[in-house]
Amino acid sequence: xxxxxxxxxxxxxxxxxxxxxxxxxxxxxxxxxxxxxxxxxxxxxxxxxxxxxxxxxxxxxxxxxxxxxxxxxxxxxxxxxxxxxxxxxxxxxxxxxxxxxxxxxxxxxxxxxxxxxxxxxxxxxxxxxxxxxxxxxxxxxxxxxxxxxxxxxxxxxxxxxxxxxxxxxxxxxxxxxxxxxxxxxxxxxxxxxxxxxxxxxxxxxxxxxxxxxxxxxxxxxxxxxxxxxxxxxxxxxxxxxxxxxxxxxxxxxxxxxxxxxxxxxxxxxxxxxxxxxxxxxxxxxxxxxxxxxxxxxxxxxxxxxxxxxxxxxxxxxxx
Numbered sequence: 001x002x003x004x005x006x007x008x009x010x011x012x013x014x015x016x017x018x019x020x021x022x023x024x025x026x027x028x029x030x031x032x033x034x035x036x037x038x039x040x041x042x043x044x045x046x047x048x049x050x051x052x053x054x055x056x057x058x059x060x061x062x063x064x065x066x067x068x069x070x071x072x073x074x075x076x077x078x079x080x081x082x083x084x085x086x087x088x089x090x091x092x093x094x095x096x097x098x099x100x101x102x103x104x105x106x107x108x109x110x111x112x113x114x115x116x117x118x119x120x121x122x123x124x125x126x127x128x129x130x131x132x133x134x135x136x137x138x139x140x141x142x143x144x145x146x147x148x149x150x151x152x153x154x155x156x157x158x159x160x161x162x163x164x165x166x167x168x169x170x171x172x173x174x175x176x177x178x179x180x181x182x183x184x185x186x187x188x189x190x191x192x193x194x195x196x197x198x199x200x201x202x203x204x205x206x207x208x209x210x211x212x213x214x215x216x217x218x219x220x221x222x223x224x225x226x227x228x229x230x231x232x233x234x235x236x237x238x239x240x241x242x243x244x245x246x247x248x249x250x251x252x253x254x255x256x257x258x259x260x261x262x263x264x265x266x267x268x269x270x271x272x273x274x275x276x277x278x279x280x281x282x283x284x285x286x287x288x289x290x291x292x293x294x295x296x297x298x299x300x301x302x303x304x305x306x307x308x309x310x311x312x313x314x315x316x317x318x319x
Contacts, residue, residue: 008043012050012059013075017043024049031067037074039067053077082119085126093122109134142179149185151177169193184226196222201254203261203305204245205298206231208238210282214292215274216243217285218261220254231284238282244299246306260311261301262288269297 004019020042028049032039037051043061051067052059053074062072082105083093090110097104097116107122108114113136125132142165143153150170157164157176167182168174173191181187188194204224206217208231221227224245232238248254265272272294279289290298305311 012061085123088126089132111137145183186223186226197252201248201251202245205243207241207243210279215289220258246302264311
């Protein structure tokens with residue numbers, strides 16, 4: 001049956017469609033009713049029908065096979081729902097994805113930027129699942145974080161991975177770096193940088209609270225604050241903090257002194273050592289954890305190190 005020269009008197013999905021001359025079968029109508037639609041007629045060709053949404057009253061074009069074998073949805077209701085979700089978080093739905101991806105749309109966010117975002121991310125944010133961050137603002141923040149450490153954000157990473165970006169150091173060398181490492185300054189330039197063994201380091205005392213017990217950790221790192229965050233499984237429960245840190249000339253000397261300090265403590269104050277089974281569910285480490293009341297003793301050891309004492313020499317003599 002050919003298309004009629006007569007068009008529907010109302011737009012269908014924003015377009016004008018000609019009536020297709022053909023009967024609308026009863027089981028089509030029943031299937032449409034079960035899914036919340038009224039079958040209004042046929043259009044475009046023999047395979048398509050016009051449905052009227054019983055919720056919003058607008059018309060949409062669907063294939064007969066979708067009506068019979070699937071659960072058709074009203075695109076107008078979907079658009080209204082998405083627009084409302086955007087409005088609830090201070091954003092505005094502008095339109096569909098210019099690249100044609102049905103999962104994405106263009107939104108003007110509360111920062112003023114127009115960003116391409118997944119619809120479900122906006123709806124999840126509206127439901128309180130997460131914050132709808134702006135990718136433009138995010139990249140600007142990454143650029144500022146890089147500048148704080150003498151790097152320049154260049155763009156997407158060469159490697160695959162959404163948690164990486166490509167940065168250029170002041171020496172001209174460019175490399176991929178994890179965003180979190182750039183934020184914490186926990187990185188080294190492969191062009192001009194020092195290795196962990198040669199660059200300056202720290203010996204630190206960290207404090208944590210695990211169930212019914214306060215503990216401290218003695219260790220070394222080039223970034224004690226970063227290490228404090230890394231070691232906690234649930235920071236809200238363990239409430240980590242840096243109690244003290246002393247500067248060491250190189251990472252090599254730091255690890256040697258740190259290991260000697262642990263040997264000294266185990267030999268002279270084994271009562272301070274916390275058994276791993278008490279903290280392994282809360283801290284990402286297998287040792288180096290001591291009871292909090294041992295802080296004065298361990299701080300005295302760090303005082304001695306700062307004043308020139310080398311625990312490695314004493315360990316060698318004792319051995």
